[in-house]
Amino acid sequence: EAGVAQSPRYKIIEKRQSVAFWCNPISGHATLYWYQQILGQGPKLLIQFQNNGVVDDSQLPKDRFSAERLKGVDSTLKIQPAKLEDSAVYLCATGQRSYNSPLHFGNGTRLTVT
Amino acid sequence: KQEVTQIPAALSVPEGENLVLNCSFTDSAIYNLQWFRQDPGKGLTSLLLIQSSQREQTSGRLNASLDKSSGRSTLYIAASQPGDSATYLCAVRKTLSYNTDKLIFGTGTRLQVFP
Numbered sequence: 001e002a003g004v005a006q007s008p009r010y011k012i013i014e015k016r017q018s019v020a021f022w023c024n025p026i027s028g029h030a031t032l033y034w035y036q037q038i039l040g041q042g043p044k045l046l047i048q049f050q051n052n053g054v055v056d057d058s059q060l061p062k063d064r065f066s067a068e069r070l071k072g073v074d075s076t077l078k079i080q081p082a083k084l085e086d087s088a089v090y091l092c093a094t095g096q097r098s099y100n101s102p103l104h105f106g107n108g109t110r111l112t113v114t
Numbered sequence: 115k116q117e118v119t120q121i122p123a124a125l126s127v128p129e130g131e132n133l134v135l136n137c138s139f140t141d142s143a144i145y146n147l148q149w150f151r152q153d154p155g156k157g158l159t160s161l162l163l164i165q166s167s168q169r170e171q172t173s174g175r176l177n178a179s180l181d182k183s184s185g186r187s188t189l190y191i192a193a194s195q196p197g198d199s200a201t202y203l204c205a206v207r208k209t210l211s212y213n214t215d216k217l218i219f220g221t222g223t224r225l226q227v228f229p
Contacts, residue, residue, distance in 0.1 A: 004157070033217070042118070042203055042219030043158070055214045091157055099145050099207060099215055100165065105158040 002026065004106035006092050012112045018080035021109045023092030025073065032069055033103070034077050035091040043091055049075060050097075082113045116141040118206055120220035127194055127227055135189040135223045137204035142182050144206040145215065149178050149189050152201045152222070161202075162189070194227045201225070 005024040013019050025032050030051055035043035046065065048056040051072035060067070064083070069075040079086055089108040095101055117140045127133055137147070146165045150158040162171045162178040164187070170179040177190040187204055201222040209215045 006157075040221070042205070042221050043217075044219070045216055048214065048216075056210065056216070093158075093217075099209060102148055102160040102163045103217060104160065105150075107155075107157040110155070 004092055004094050004104050006090075006106035006109055008109055009107065010110050010112075012114065013082055015084055015113050016081040018078065019082055019111060020076050020078045021090050021092075021111075023075045023077070023094075023106060025075070025092070025094035026104055028096070029094035029104070030072070030097045031095045032075050033093045033095075034067055034075070035093060035105075037089040037091055037108070039088070046077070046090075079111075082111075084113050087111055087113045116144075116206060116208060116218045118204060118218050118220040120202075120204060120223050122223060123221065124224040125226070127225075129194060129196060129227055129229050131194050131227075132190070132192050133194055133225075135191070135202050135204075135225070137187040137189070137220055139185045139187075139206045139218075141206075141208070142185050143208065144182065145209050146207045147178075147180055147187050148205050148207065148217070149176075149187075150203045150205065152203060154200075158203065191225075194225075196227050196229055199226050 032049040034046040037043040049069040067077045091108045092106045093103045095103045148163045149161040164180040175192040203222045205219045
């Protein structure tokens with residue numbers, strides 16, 4: 001099966017600019033997560049979708065971050081305006097509805113804010 | 115609050131050694147535990163998933179154990195190879211509600227296997 005696709009792979013922007021990341025899940029995966037991984041740390045959950053609805057965005061800095069999942073398939077994560085501390089790898093993970101199944105991660109988007 | 119710790123933070127071993135990576139978590143009320151591998155610049159690859167009712171899972175040269183009551187998991191790698199060099203992350207899955215869950219990661223163990 002095709003894996004989780006993410007784009008772009010790399011992005012360099014200046015602070016206060018905006019940026020968007022895109023994720024295409026594995027076909028049939030109902031749940032989709034966005035994680036932020038700062039260098040040297042484990043990934044931290046930003047937002048979770050079940051189909052096209054948000055089920056947990058408690059860790060999302062909503063003053064600057066937003067995310068949507070159109071028609072329960074592709075998802076975009078946006079940062080506006082970016083700060084230096086947003087430099088990280090943004091990972092998309094998807095899974096089947098059952099918690100018994102493993103999560104599958106994309107290769108991530110590496111964001112550098114200068 | 116669930117915290118996940120991995121020891122050691124880094125490990126360098128010669129090829130052929132058997133090695134153990136450790137993961138501990140503070141809250142034993144987990145749904146399952148998953149071990150991942152992360153290569154530099156890449157995403158995470160799932161290695162093994164252990165349900166909370168299971169004690170261990172095996173895949174090839176990898177064996178993962180889970181002791182939920184003591185909050186510990188180990189990843190055993192037999193006959194290590196240079197290709198095993200990567201960062202290994204453990205993550206516990208907690209269900210927060212009927213449709214909300216959270217995967218909480220450790221900070222990882224960076225493994226280098228030299229020829």
